[in-house]
Amino acid sequence: MARVRLEHVTKRYDDQGDVVTAVDDMNLDIAHGEFICFVGPSGCGKSTTMETIAGLTIPTEGEIYIGDREVTNLPPKDRGIAMVFQNIALFPHMDVYDNISFGLRLRDYPQDEIDRRVERAADIVQLEGMLNRMPEEMSGGQRQRVAIARAIVREPDVFLMDEPLANLDAKLKVHMRTELQRLHKELDTTIIYVTHDQEEAMTLSDRIAVLDSGQLQQIDPPLTCYNEPDNLFVAGFIGSPSMNFVEGTVTETTLETPNFSLEFNPSSIEGVGVGDNVTLGIRPEDIYPGDLQSEVPDPSGMITATTDILEPMGDEIFAYLLLGDGETSMSQELATNDQLLMSIDPDSDLEEDEELGVVIDRRNVHLFDSATGEAIVHDLIPYEAEGTASSSEVESDD
Numbered sequence: 001m002a003r004v005r006l007e008h009v010t011k012r013y014d015d016q017g018d019v020v021t022a023v024d025d026m027n028l029d030i031a032h033g034e035f036i037c038f039v040g041p042s043g044c045g046k047s048t049t050m051e052t053i054a055g056l057t058i059p060t061e062g063e064i065y066i067g068d069r070e071v072t073n074l075p076p077k078d079r080g081i082a083m084v085f086q087n088i089a090l091f092p093h094m095d096v097y098d099n100i101s102f103g104l105r106l107r108d109y110p111q112d113e114i115d116r117r118v119e120r121a122a123d124i125v126q127l128e129g130m131l132n133r134m135p136e137e138m139s140g141g142q143r144q145r146v147a148i149a150r151a152i153v154r155e156p157d158v159f160l161m162d163e164p165l166a167n168l169d170a171k172l173k174v175h176m177r178t179e180l181q182r183l184h185k186e187l188d189t190t191i192i193y194v195t196h197d198q199e200e201a202m203t204l205s206d207r208i209a210v211l212d213s214g215q216l217q218q219i220d221p222p223l224t225c226y227n228e229p230d231n232l233f234v235a236g237f238i239g240s241p242s243m244n245f246v247e248g249t250v251t252e253t254t255l256e257t258p259n260f261s262l263e264f265n266p267s268s269i270e271g272v273g274v275g276d277n278v279t280l281g282i283r284p285e286d287i288y289p290g291d292l293q294s295e296v297p298d299p300s301g302m303i304t305a306t307t308d309i310l311e312p313m314g315d316e317i318f319a320y321l322l323l324g325d326g327e328t329s330m331s332q333e334l335a336t337n338d339q340l341l342m343s344i345d346p347d348s349d350l351e352e353d354e355e356l357g358v359v360i361d362r363r364n365v366h367l368f369d370s371a372t373g374e375a376i377v378h379d380l381i382p383y384e385a386e387g388t389a390s391s392s393e394v395e396s397d398d
């Protein structure tokens, strides 16, 4: 059983006299058979964390366990892992069979065992009938499948994959994503997967580990990261297009922002006090044109806005809204407080430069402490709302 644990793993590099902390006190507990994605912007420490698990990098501090064994200082070959990287390094002069079986032949596995493993792996990644092809005769996706098959034949306890789809075109990426999910179902092994692509992380993972500046920000199932982000970083990183953020101040009865206010009772929410500076987080799909107010379960009051740019996406339209006097154009750098991105129905007849009222689904308004960035609550239902628990009651279950 390949549970993977990182305990207080830190990796510091000396970069020409400057200390760079690539991984900062990382604690992870990954269950056997889990598909975990490390996600975060470039430089956040994803690859370094992965390399410490692989044994390509020895941590400065902390311990790593795979299964029951501590492996912190073991070489990669003794860890029961197999790796797949972004750059598919196949041997150009070897056919698919030889590429897949290379490692096994190197370790002197008996021929019938090699055949058995290659056949099974080729079957899993759907390369049957292609074993005699040369890499140059294959597409990028097929070559990546050879690389995955080469990892499968090692029958590892843990697969480590570092941006394996990054070099594939968009269509192939989506296809390979599905293949990886099938692979995971079929193999019942732990997969740890590095990507900067949050969409990939959302679709593949059992849990997403969101990293920033070498630190773990949140590790949770994709929808928990989406619906209940622990902090502003996760809220802004997960979801495309990003969550809208608006600065606000808490009063006795409202949350005041530069362009609108939301009624609520601050005493009903633990961690909020009158005078506090908070950041509201609102996803584009939780904003609705005001004429739909009756269809929105828990609408805010009407907020006046002007449409700026409309972007039809086929299945939805992104409407960039200007709040307040609407003088600035969205194409310029705007104060976040004065803009909202709303996602609406593709058959909406909304036009550019149209004044309208919009409402927000209060069940999905997130509040963050502006100073620390920590999430306070994930709904802003008025205290009096009928048939709903107050937010503090919901929160106190945690």
Ligand code: ADP
Pocket (backbone or CB within 6 Å): 013, 014, 015, 020, 021, 022, 040, 041, 042, 043, 044, 045, 046, 047, 048, 049
């Ligand atoms: P990611 O995979 O998220 O893009 P990395 O793990 O590659 O991030 O890098 C994390 C940080 O560590 C970055 O600031 C990077 O510049 C630094 N770093 C990585 N490897 C080295 C190294 N060998 N020497 C110095 N700094 C490094």
